[in-house]
Amino acid sequence: MTGLPSHLELVQGVVLPKPVGAHPVLDFVNTRSEWTNGGPARTEWLTSYEAFLIWNSYIGLLSPATVFRLIEQTGSSPTEVTRRLQATLDFRVDLYDVLTGQATESTFEAAARLIEKASGRRRLVRTDDELTWELREDLALPLHNLALLAGELLTSPSRDHVRTCPSCGWLFLDPRGRRRWCSMATCGNRAKVRAHAARVR
Numbered sequence: 001m002t003g004l005p006s007h008l009e010l011v012q013g014v015v016l017p018k019p020v021g022a023h024p025v026l027d028f029v030n031t032r033s034e035w036t037n038g039g040p041a042r043t044e045w046l047t048s049y050e051a052f053l054i055w056n057s058y059i060g061l062l063s064p065a066t067v068f069r070l071i072e073q074t075g076s077s078p079t080e081v082t083r084r085l086q087a088t089l090d091f092r093v094d095l096y097d098v099l100t101g102q103a104t105e106s107t108f109e110a111a112a113r114l115i116e117k118a119s120g121r122r123r124l125v126r127t128d129d130e131l132t133w134e135l136r137e138d139l140a141l142p143l144h145n146l147a148l149l150a151g152e153l154l155t156s157p158s159r160d161h162v163r164t165c166p167s168c169g170w171l172f173l174d175p176r177g178r179r180r181w182c183s184m185a186t187c188g189n190r191a192k193v194r195a196h197a198a199r200v201r
């Protein structure tokens, strides 16, 4: 028992929100709370570059072995790590605006340039008889990997199925048009309690 709320999980010493977005890019956007207030997050889960790395393995975007090696690299490059964490948080803001159709010219440009940069860093590699795109394993990998996935999502039909939780502003995919809340356990439940309180008043 960790005593954590049910929507959070303790992973390798770091508290992270459980995935509810049905897409890793949306779960990346959901690594901070309260998008709806237009200001700073009340809760930030990407509190360090290491937390971001652990989140990547928790969501299944990077293998635990890769994350282990990258965490080892962070010790020798503190300046780079600070810069990369800031770039990650900046991308998350720009991406949120693009995904929710609120992007200004400059936020769109910032997100698009990062996605293009990530695209340019891919290498076509041959494994057995398959060809795959790969990114080099270095401290740029996690953000560039996310940027590539974001580029795919933004240009795919799934983009039309991205919904915003009316309570907290988190994003999720809703291909069947049946979901209203990011999660019934948190925002859905709060709304139910509010509705009940209004009825009995």
Ligand SMILES: [Zn+2]
Pocket: 165, 166, 167, 168, 169, 170, 181, 182, 183, 186, 187
């Ligand atoms: Zn919500």
